[in-house]
Amino acid sequence: MTARVKNMTSGSPGKLILFFAIPLMFGNIFQQLYTMVDTMVVGQVVGVKALAALGAVDWIVWMILGIASGMTQGFSILVSQYYGAQNWEGLKKAVARSYILTAILSAAVLAVSQAAAYPLLLFLNTPADIMGMALSYLRVALCGVPFIAAYNCLASMLRAVGNSKSPLVAMILAALINIGLDLLFVAGFGWGVAGAAAATVIGQTFSAVYCYLVVRKIQILKIKKKDFKGEPGMDKTLLGMGVPVSLQNIIIAVGGLAVQFAINGYGSLVVAGFTATNKMYGILELAGISYGYAITAYVGQNLGAKEIGRIRRGVKSGAVMAVATSLFMSVVMLIAGRFILGLFISGNPAQTEQVLDVAYRYLFILSVCLWILYLLYVFRSAIQGLGNTLLPMLSGVAELFVRVIVVLILPVFMGRDGIYFAEIGAWISAVVILIPGYKIILKKFS
Numbered sequence: 001m002t003a004r005v006k007n008m009t010s011g012s013p014g015k016l017i018l019f020f021a022i023p024l025m026f027g028n029i030f031q032q033l034y035t036m037v038d039t040m041v042v043g044q045v046v047g048v049k050a051l052a053a054l055g056a057v058d059w060i061v062w063m064i065l066g067i068a069s070g071m072t073q074g075f076s077i078l079v080s081q082y083y084g085a086q087n088w089e090g091l092k093k094a095v096a097r098s099y100i101l102t103a104i105l106s107a108a109v110l111a112v113s114q115a116a117a118y119p120l121l122l123f124l125n126t127p128a129d130i131m132g133m134a135l136s137y138l139r140v141a142l143c144g145v146p147f148i149a150a151y152n153c154l155a156s157m158l159r160a161v162g163n164s165k166s167p168l169v170a171m172i173l174a175a176l177i178n179i180g181l182d183l184l185f186v187a188g189f190g191w192g193v194a195g196a197a198a199a200t201v202i203g204q205t206f207s208a209v210y211c212y213l214v215v216r217k218i219q220i221l222k223i224k225k226k227d228f229k230g231e232p233g234m235d236k237t238l239l240g241m242g243v244p245v246s247l248q249n250i251i252i253a254v255g256g257l258a259v260q261f262a263i264n265g266y267g268s269l270v271v272a273g274f275t276a277t278n279k280m281y282g283i284l285e286l287a288g289i290s291y292g293y294a295i296t297a298y299v300g301q302n303l304g305a306k307e308i309g310r311i312r313r314g315v316k317s318g319a320v321m322a323v324a325t326s327l328f329m330s331v332v333m334l335i336a337g338r339f340i341l342g343l344f345i346s347g348n349p350a351q352t353e354q355v356l357d358v359a360y361r362y363l364f365i366l367s368v369c370l371w372i373l374y375l376l377y378v379f380r381s382a383i384q385g386l387g388n389t390l391l392p393m394l395s396g397v398a399e400l401f402v403r404v405i406v407v408l409i410l411p412v413f414m415g416r417d418g419i420y421f422a423e424i425g426a427w428i429s430a431v432v433i434l435i436p437g438y439k440i441i442l443k444k445f446s
Contacts, residue, residue: 005218006162008298009084009305014317017294023164024290027171029283040343041182042196048351050193052268053133055275056126059256061141064113066249068149071105072098073296074242074389076156080297081387083161084304088220095157096227097234101242106149113142124257125264127271137193144201147208154211157221159297166214170207178203244389248396252426255403259422262407266416269351273358276341280363284329288374291322292381299385308445315382315438319375326374333367362420372427379434386441395433399426 008016042050075098082091117138126134155167178199185195215221263274295318302310341359342352380392402425410418 005083005220006164007083008162008301009307009310013298013310013314014321017291017298017314017318018321020162020164020297021287021290021294023168024159024293025287027164027168028286028290030168030171030175037179037182041186042193044343045187046192048272048355049130049268050133051275052127052271053130053137053193054196055271055278056121056124056130056134056260056264057138057141058275058278059253059260060117060120060124060138062256063250063253064109064142064145065148066253067109067246068102068106068145069152070246070249071242072102072149072153072156073384074245075101075153075238076160077241077296077300077384077387077389078238079157079160080300080385081304083220084301087304090231091161091220092223092227093230093234094238095221096223097230097238098153098157099223100228101235101238102149102153103146106146109149110142110145113145114139117142124261127264127268130268130271133193137197140194140197141200144197144204147201147205151204151208151211154208154215157215158211158218159293160300161218161220162297162301163214163218164294166211170210173210174203174207177206241384241387241389244393245384248389248393251393251396251400255400255422255426258400258404258407259419262411262419269354270358270416273355274362276355276359277362277366280333280337280341280359281366284333284366284370285373285377287325287329288322288377291318291325291374292377294318295378295381296385299382300387303386303445308442311382311386311445312442315378318382319378322374322378323371326371330367330370333363333370337363337367358416361417365420366423369424369427372424372431376427376430376434379431379438383434383438383441386438386445388441391437391441392434395430395437398429398433402426402429 006016006020008020042054075094078094079091079098082088082094118135121131121134121138151170155170158164158166181199181202182196185191185199189195191198263271295315298314298318299311302308302314338356338360341356341363376395380395383389383391403422406422406425407419410421412418414421
């Protein structure tokens with residue numbers, strides 16, 4: 001058991017967070033790798049309009065999957081707190097109830113999202129020349145909701161008890177399967193965007209199976225029939241932590257959909273450029289997400305152990321490491337970003353150059369301000385680890401508000417470039433709320 005879990009309540013805070021985050025970074029790299037391969041294969045084999053079709057559904061898919069990932073991330077907070085307190089009975093019951101709630105949620109999300117897919121694409125003003133491909137990709141991708149929810153739940157439980165290596169192996173497995181199937185389904189069978197979606201779903205399914213096999217080997221996560229009964233109020237506690245994180249993701253996604261609506265109005269070539277950069281966005285933020293998961297687990301365990309001083313030191317170390325990492329990522333993207341973006345795009349030279357100009361302009365703006373996003377992940381995750389998921393949700397409301405305001409106002413003065421600053425404004429609004437909020441909440445435990 002000790003080889004598969006990690007107690008973060010003793011030892012160097014910075015070292016613990018870094019070495020917990022590194023496997024997550026590699027896991028996110030592989031996750032982004034197969035997302036990028038999806039996009040590259042579709043863009044190169046099927047063409048620019050197919051690339052635009054993927055972009056037209058990006059935020060929709062992110063929102064729907066974000067409901068499940070947010071819920072399970074919230075559930076894992078209670079598990080990490082029980083682990084820090086060495087309350088093994090409570091931990092097992094929390095895990096068991098998390099499984100049940102995740103299953104119910106994923107079934108409901110699958111049904112509602114499939115029914116809403118076409119009306120949502122219409123509402124977003126999706127260009128007519130890519131509507132068919134966008135809907136095809138979306139419907140297939142949504143079939144994977146139960147499997148992706150299962151992976152997120154199992155991976156969250158593993159991270160809560162200090163295991164960040166197994167989710168890494170799961171992502172490597174998913175990436176290899178996805179890349180192989182991308183080439184087979186899209187380039188070999190000619191299934192287009194639907195083939196890319198199917199490859200992703202199958203890859204994620206195998207990652208869920210792998211995490212399940214690992215969880216079964218960890219003694220403190222072994223669930224018995226009695227554990228599913230839980231304790232009075234446990235479901236309410238789990239939902240109290242999970243629902244705000246899911247709502248936070250939904251709110252952020254609605255802001256993203258507002259941006260997508262504005263971009264859709266400029267036609268499929270601009271949508272294609274925006275899509276290429278959004279795929280790079282995943283690479284930009286992957287280390288920040290990893291630090292965030294590490295800090296949530298670290299803070300949750302130390303809160304359970306009542307080590308408040310260690311929380312303060314760990315979050316400070318995490319913030320320094322995150323900013324340093326973001327600056328490195330920014331330099332790499334500014335130097336190599338245009339070349340990498342070119343890998344997503346094919347077509348006649350005039351179209352290709354127009355799409356590439358749009359993509360690199362957006363990437364440049366995101367890269368220069370990336371350090372703000374990394375601070376957002378650090379302090380949002382710290383607050384969630386402290387058991388408060390309401391304030392991060394409110395920061396998501398601020399992100400939504402600012403995204404919409406920027407999209408409505410800046411293009412009047414700056415043209416299309418004004419839309420690109422919607423993300424930056426959203427990041428700033430969230431950080432302004434989260435950093436003071438973290439300090440206030442932490443004082444209550446001192």
